[in-house]
Amino acid sequence: MEKTTFSSKTFHSAVPQGSFGDISGGSQRRKEYDSPDSLHSVGWTYPKRIRLVTPDNPLPLDYGTPFAPIDVEYEMLGELASDRNNVILITHALSGDAHVAGWDATASPTWRPWRLDRPGWWDTVVGPGKPIDTNRFCVLCVNILGSCYGTTGPASINPATGRPYGQNFPLVTVGDTVRLQARLLDHLGIKQLYAVCGGSLGGLQAFEWAVAYPERVVKCIILAAGPRLSAQGLGFNVVGRHAILSDANFNNGDYYDQATKPDDGLAAARMLAHITYLSGQGMEDKFGRRRTTRQIGRNGSANGTGEQFEVESYLQYQGQSFVARFDANSYLYITHMLDNYDGTQWGNGSLQAACARIKAEVMVVSFSTDWLYPPECCREFVVALMRNRIPVTYMQVESNYGHDAFLVEAKTVGRMLRAFLLSPTLARRQFLRGGQCK
Amino acid sequence: MKSKANQPPAKSDLDAEALKCLPGVEDFLRAIGVKSNDSSFSALYQRVADFTKSGKDFSEHAPKRWEDPLIETLVRPNDSILDLGCGEGDLLARLSYQHDVVVQGVDRDGDAVIRCIERGMPVCHEDLERFLDALPDQCYTYAVLEQTLQTLHAPLKTLRQMLRVARWCVVSFPNFAHWSVRLAFSLGGRMPVTSSLPYAWHDTPNIHLCSITDFIDWTEEDNINIVKAWALVEGKVLDYVVGGENDYNITADQALFVIERKDFPYPN
Numbered sequence: 262m263e264k265t266t267f268s269s270k271t272f273h274s275a276v277p278q279g280s281f282g283d284i285s286g287g288s289q290r291r292k293e294y295d296s297p298d299s300l301h302s303v304g305w306t307y308p309k310r311i312r313l314v315t316p317d318n319p320l321p322l323d324y325g326t327p328f329a330p331i332d333v334e335y336e337m338l339g340e341l342a343s344d345r346n347n348v349i350l351i352t353h354a355l356s357g358d359a360h361v362a363g364w365d366a367t368a369s370p371t372w373r374p375w376r377l378d379r380p381g382w383w384d385t386v387v388g389p390g391k392p393i394d395t396n397r398f399c400v401l402c403v404n405i406l407g408s409c410y411g412t413t414g415p416a417s418i419n420p421a422t423g424r425p426y427g428q429n430f431p432l433v434t435v436g437d438t439v440r441l442q443a444r445l446l447d448h449l450g451i452k453q454l455y456a457v458c459g460g461s462l463g464g465l466q467a468f469e470w471a472v473a474y475p476e477r478v479v480k481c482i483i484l485a486a487g488p489r490l491s492a493q494g495l496g497f498n499v500v501g502r503h504a505i506l507s508d509a510n511f512n513n514g515d516y517y518d519q520a521t522k523p524d525d526g527l528a529a530a531r532m533l534a535h536i537t538y539l540s541g542q543g544m545e546d547k548f549g550r551r552r553t554t555r556q557i558g559r560n561g562s563a564n565g566t567g568e569q570f571e572v573e574s575y576l577q578y579q580g581q582s583f584v585a586r587f588d589a590n591s592y593l594y595i596t597h598m599l600d601n602y603d604g605t606q607w608g609n610g611s612l613q614a615a616c617a618r619i620k621a622e623v624m625v626v627s628f629s630t631d632w633l634y635p636p637e638c639c640r641e642f643v644v645a646l647m648r649n650r651i652p653v654t655y656m657q658v659e660s661n662y663g664h665d666a667f668l669v670e671a672k673t674v675g676r677m678l679r680a681f682l683l684s685p686t687l688a689r690r691q692f693l694r695g696g697q698c699k
Numbered sequence: 700m701k702s703k704a705n706q707p708p709a710k711s712d713l714d715a716e717a718l719k720c721l722p723g724v725e726d727f728l729r730a731i732g733v734k735s736n737d738s739s740f741s742a743l744y745q746r747v748a749d750f751t752k753s754g755k756d757f758s759e760h761a762p763k764r765w766e767d768p769l770i771e772t773l774v775r776p777n778d779s780i781l782d783l784g785c786g787e788g789d790l791l792a793r794l795s796y797q798h799d800v801v802v803q804g805v806d807r808d809g810d811a812v813i814r815c816i817e818r819g820m821p822v823c824h825e826d827l828e829r830f831l832d833a834l835p836d837q838c839y840t841y842a843v844l845e846q847t848l849q850t851l852h853a854p855l856k857t858l859r860q861m862l863r864v865a866r867w868c869v870v871s872f873p874n875f876a877h878w879s880v881r882l883a884f885s886l887g888g889r890m891p892v893t894s895s896l897p898y899a900w901h902d903t904p905n906i907h908l909c910s911i912t913d914f915i916d917w918t919e920e921d922n923i924n925i926v927k928a929w930a931l932v933e934g935k936v937l938d939y940v941v942g943g944e945n946d947y948n949i950t951a952d953q954a955l956f957v958i959e960r961k962d963f964p965y966p967n
Contacts, residue, residue, distance in 0.1 A: 622821070643823060644833050650779050650801050652821030656812065676813060684819035 294380050295388065302380065303338045303363035303388050303395050310334045310411050313444055320441055323434040330420065333445055334411025335359050335403040338387065339395035345451050349393060349682070350442065351383065351402045352459030352466035355534075355595050356587060358410035361402040362387035362395075375586050385671035392675035393682065398455065403442050405466075407433045407594040412441075415590035416517065427590055428514030435462070435602045439469045443477070453477050456682060457621075460484035460667035461633070462595070465602045468642065471621045472607045478621040479686055482678065485631055485667040487638030488604030488612050488645075494633045497537045498596045501530030505589050514590050527589045528580030535579045540630035540663035548572040604642070612645040619646065624654040624681045626674065628666040654681065765931050766845055766871045766955050767793055773869070773927075773957065774800050778840040781805070781865060783827040783857075784847035788815035795820065803839070805830055828853060831860040837965045839865040846953075848872045849905040855917065862960050867926065871955040874930075876910030876948045895952045911948045915941060918958060926957040 295302035312332050314320045319329035336359045341348065351361050360381040368376035387393045387400055404412035407430065415430040446454070457478050459467040464486025471481040490498075505511060508526030516522050536544075548571040608614025623646060627639035636657050646653040658673050660666035667674060767790050774780065776799040782790055785804030788811075795802045804822035806812055815822040823830060828851060842865035844857070849872050851857050861868040873895035874880075883891035890900040898905065909917075911930070918925055928939035930951035939947055939954065947954070 624816070640833065644835075647803065648835050648838055650838060652801060652803055653823070654816055654821050655823040655825065656809075657824050677816065680813050680816040684817055686819070689819075 295384060297364040297380075301388050301390055302384070305366035306336055306338065306360065306363040306381070307366055308334050308336050308359055308411060311448070313441070313448060320437065320444065322431055323436045325431045328431050331406070331413045331441065332411070332417070333403060333413075333441065335401060335445060336361060336381075338362060338400040338402075339398055341399045341451075345449075346453060346455060347398050348446075348451050348454050349398045349400050350446075350454050350457045350470070351387070351393070351400060352442075352457065352463035352470075353382065353402060353405065354459070354461040354463050355599060356583070357382050357463070358408070359402045359404040359412075360410075361400065373586070375582070383668070385668075386675050386678065392679040393458070394679075398682070401449075401451075403445055405462075405595070405598075406438045406441050407591060407598065409588035409591040414588070415514065415594055416588045425515075425517045427517065430590070430594060432597065432601075433594060434598055435465050435469050436473065436606075438598070439466055439473055442466075442470075443474060446477070453479060456480040456482060458482035458484075458678070459486075461486055461664065462599050464634075465599070465604070468604055469602075471619045471623065472604070472615055475618050475620040480681065481619070481621040481623045482626070482681060483623065483639070483642060484626045484674065485628055485634050485639070485664055487634040488641050489602060490600055490633065491635075491638065494537075495600055497533060497633075498600050501533050502593055502596060504529035504533070505593060508589075511589065514593075516589070523589045524584045527587065527592060528577075528584050530592060531583040531587075532576040532580040535576060537632050538663055538665040540632065540661055542630065543661040543663055544572060546661060548575065612641060613648045616642070616645040616651065617649045619649075619651060622652065622654070622681075622687055624656070624677070626656045626658060626667070626677060628662070628664070628670070629657060629659045630661055631664045631666065633664045764789065764845065765936055765953070766869075769929055769936065769955060770794070770841075770843060770869055771798065773841065773867075774798050776800070779803070779838075780841045780843060781839040782843045782845075783831075783861070784844065785811075785815065785820075785822060787811045788818050788820035788822065790843065790845065791815065791820040791822075792818050828857055831857065831864060834864045836863055837866060841865055841867050841869055843869045845869075845871050846873070849908045851907060854907050855921075858958075859921070862923070862958070866959065868958050869955070870958065871953060872909065872914070873905075873953050874911050874948065874951045875908040876912065877952055878949050881949070893952075911951060911954050914954070914956065918956075922961045923958050924961045926959055928957070929955045931955075 297304045310332055312330060314329045314331035314333075316329040319327035320331055321327045338361070339347075353359070353361070360376060362381040362384045364380050365373065365376040368374065370377070381387070383393075385391070387395065389396045393400060404410045406412055407414045409416045415426045415428070417426060417430075418424065419426045419429065446452075454470070454477055457467045457470045457480075459465075459482070461484070464483040467481050467483050468486065468488070471478045505523055505526035508523035510516055510519060510521045511523040511526060512519065539547075551571045552568045553571050553574050605612045605615055607618060608616070623642070625639050625642050627634070627636040629636060631639075640655065643653050643655040656677055658666060658670055660670050660673075662669040770780075770790065771793065774794060778798075779801040780791075780794055780803070782788075782802065782804045785791055785806050786808070788804055791802045791804050794800050802820065804815055804820055805825055805827045806815070806822060807824065807826045809824060812822050812824045827847075842861040844861065848854050848858070848870055858868065858870065861870075873893075875896075877893065877895070879893045880891040880896065883889060883893070892899060896903075896905065896908075915925070917923075925941055928941060930937050930939045930947040931953040932947065932950045933952075937945075937947075937951075939951075
């Protein structure tokens with residue numbers, strides 16, 4: 262990859278026109294990104310990977326025996342302050358990775374090639390002068406446990422057998438992931454997080470952080486996430502997993518040596534999931550019943566005229582590009598992680614009791630057309646905190662983008678994030694009042 | 700001690716963002732010509748220091764809402780206050796910076812909510828009439844409804860919900876029986892436009908206006924006790940004694956009531 266070719270301040274994605282590779286709108290098929298030399302980009306980034314958990318000090322898991330070894334991949338952007346109190350932990354969602362912003366300097370046509378075309382997944386919000394300002398804060402993003410982007414997961418080699426874990430990987434939870442992140446902070450010498458911020462599965466992690474480590478979180482931002490997934494959300498994930506498990510190539514998770522992997526199952530799971538990330542109205546606006554003549558899918562068209570519905574080619578593109586970058590076993594494990602999470606666990610079934618542990622200032626943001634975590638679901642956090650007389654900030658964003666809105670509505674969300682991150686902390690307000698800190 | 704007190708506090712003690720959050724500071728900065736996006740801290744700090752040396756304080760520049768100082772006299776340490784229709788959070792900031800209380804705002808205007816967040820005031824972006832239903836009994840000491848009662852679709856339902864959610868309810872509203880309103884309508888024959896009711900008939904948000912007497916009638920019907928009341932008469936705040944000699948229903952522009960349920964049905 263010739264890195265000096267990026268000379269203009271913005272340049273176009275390498276995703277071919279008409280492939281609907283971006284999620285920002287139907288008519289806009291090209292997307293402008295901040296180039297690595299832009300003043301608003303964090304520039305080239307270098308993922309770090311360390312062996313964090315060794316067999317002599319294994320990580321306790323919610324289900325099953327303590328687990329080791331564990332490698333962790335993370336990225337750190339911006340300067341760590343001398344007192345290490347300016348850290349914002351960004352927790353990523355189901356298919357995300359530690360590459361939150363900027364351009365991966367290690368990507369190549371053979372290693373994570375999808376990163377050549379686009380910056381990190383939250384580049385619109387994270388960077389110098391952006392709402393999560395890397396001039397001011399040190400941004401840390403950690404790949405979750407069970408993923409296939411550097412942190413140990415089912416595709417990693419089991420040292421006991423010399424082969425990938427596959428379905429022998431232990432069942433992991435949001436709690437385990439947060440415990441692992443806390444170990445990383447210990448390793449980096451960071452006692453307290455200025456903020457923890459995430460959307461969807463990342464929002465569950467943010468909440469878990471505030472409840473599990475109340476003393477270590479100053480501000481907690483939960484986007485498009487509620488205390489638990491509804492039956493409808495569980496149902497979607499069941500169908501997605503069913504598609505993978507019933508793929509002839511799945512071979513009970515032991516497919517890593519095979520020439521053909523359970524790609525059709527994984528693509529089907531992703532296509533279904535992608536529908537749940539949009540809203541009915543959003544899809545209507547973006548695709549309607551328009552047709553395209555371009556052949557994107559392997560399957561061609563159903564009617565033999567070379568035509569597809571735009572929504573068809575879009576979903577096929579989403580499925581195929583996902584297969585190229587994701588592992589089917591990881592998908593199973595991480596959707597289980599999402600399904601199993603229940604925010605009431607810390608309160609023995611009572612969300613109010615769980616929230617009583619929280620010492621952070623919390624902001625919850627919901628999106629009006631979100632299917633997975635609709636506003637009423639996100640509001641459960643708000644009401645539970647208010648029942649404890651814990652001050653809470655809640656915003657409901659009107660958006661047609663469904664669950665994806667937490668990424669797509671970058672301007673609106675960014676405005677809230679900036680305001681909340683820069684507002685005086687509770688401790689600062691008490692200091693200004695001259696009162697005693699509680 | 701004295702010489703130390705005269706020294707300017709260290710930069711870490713007082714930075715521009717914290718300053719912005721004190722009540723009245725923004726108006727003050729505007730008054731002395733500093734733009735709100737002025738990032739030059741030292742110049743800003745020098746101006747603030749000069750101003751404080753001159754013996755004034757920021758609260759003079761705070762937006763004048765006659766109810767706010769009265770509500771301040773009500774609160775005691777560890778009280779919790781729910782401000783319904785909090786706007787940009789002037790009352791919240793005033794209470795939380797000057798008293799040891801827990802505050803929470805609710806407003807449905809997105810821009811006002813962002814302003815609250817910038818000031819560090821916890822706020823929910825919600826329609827208050829719907830949001831109250833979700834709250835449990837008696838989770839706040841005071842529920843405050845300033846100048847909003849007359850804009851609600853279901854004012855009585857909201858007042859009853861407030862008395863369920865909070866121990867006391869603080870409510871203020873313009874008095875529709877003020878003499879200027881009576882004159883405007885009876886002699887002028889037009890919809891009244893006064894300082895407390897500044898809107899024309901076609902653009903007013905006020906849909907359920909009432910007079911002080913109407914409000915008192917309702918408290919009697921609904922078995923509600925008036926703990927304390929004030930009236931704003933020609934710019935002066937006067938103690939209001941219900942059933943007293945003065946007929947504030949004709950002289951008062953606005954009124955502020957602190958009410959509670961007579962049959963308090965919740966365990967203490």
